[in-house]
Amino acid sequence: QKEVEQDPGPLSVPEGAIVSLNCTYSNSAFQYFMWYRQYSRKGPELLMYTYSSGNKEDGRFTAQVDKSSKYISLFIRDSQPSDSATYLCAMAGGTSYGKLTFGQGTILTVHP
Amino acid sequence: EAEVAQSPRYKITEKSQAVAFWCDPISGHATLYWYRQILGQGPELLVQFQDESVVDDSQLPKDRFSAERLKGVDSTLKIQPAELGDSAMYLCASSLGVQETQYFGPGTRLLVL
Numbered sequence: 001q002k003e004v005e006q007d008p009g010p011l012s013v014p015e016g017a018i019v020s021l022n023c024t025y026s027n028s029a030f031q032y033f034m035w036y037r038q039y040s041r042k043g044p045e046l047l048m049y050t051y052s053s054g055n056k057e058d059g060r061f062t063a064q065v066d067k068s069s070k071y072i073s074l075f076i077r078d079s080q081p082s083d084s085a086t087y088l089c090a091m092a093g094g095t096s097y098g099k100l101t102f103g104q105g106t107i108l109t110v111h112p
Numbered sequence: 113e114a115e116v117a118q119s120p121r122y123k124i125t126e127k128s129q130a131v132a133f134w135c136d137p138i139s140g141h142a143t144l145y146w147y148r149q150i151l152g153q154g155p156e157l158l159v160q161f162q163d164e165s166v167v168d169d170s171q172l173p174k175d176r177f178s179a180e181r182l183k184g185v186d187s188t189l190k191i192q193p194a195e196l197g198d199s200a201m202y203l204c205a206s207s208l209g210v211q212e213t214q215y216f217g218p219g220t221r222l223l224v225l
Contacts, residue, residue: 092211098160102154
């Protein structure tokens with residue numbers, strides 16, 4: 001079993017929809033939770049970074065962490081075609097010395 | 113805005129050949145990471161440097177892969193000999209320190225024929 005599980009999709013939604021992306025994890029030592037966006041043939045770029053359980057909002061993006069359930073989510077409001085990309089959850093903590101453990105990535109397409 | 117630089121962007125090679133990738137981290141970033149991303153999967157850490165020292169190379173196939181960061185700035189990842197299964201995107205990332213935000217470069221896409 002992988003330490004981080006993420007549904008690869010693909011997910012296709014109309015412009016303006018609310019998108020929900022999710023990851024589950026098994027390692028209780030994870031303390032830092034991130035969402036990266038990766039456009040085709042490009043490197044991942046950091047979208048959201050959270051440390052504690054709860055919600056964190058940044059514009060149209062909301063990251064949610066539930067440590068008791070080992071479950072994290074990313075919500076995208078008013079989705080745009082430019083949001084079409086692969087979304088990767090990533091985690092770190094414990095004795096990993098900063099090593100990120102990534103999910104498989106979810107492919108999102110927002111169509112006009 | 114400072115960015116992580118990588119070269120080449122694309123590399124095609126034949127199996128059994130040697131290949132090398134270069135990474136220049138954001139200035140002042142002490143921690144440098146090399147990840148490998150197979151198509152359809154998330155990146156997986158190959159090696160992590162703190163300044164010029166390796167702090168984690170547990171997932172680096174040491175029989176064929178080597179990495180160095182001699183002066184604690186830029187880094188080179190080498191594969192010799194390359195195998196078909198090495199075809200992937202090789203990503204470099206850097207951060208100010210351990211547990212700090214990691215910034216990724218554009219990657220080197222390797223195709224081994």
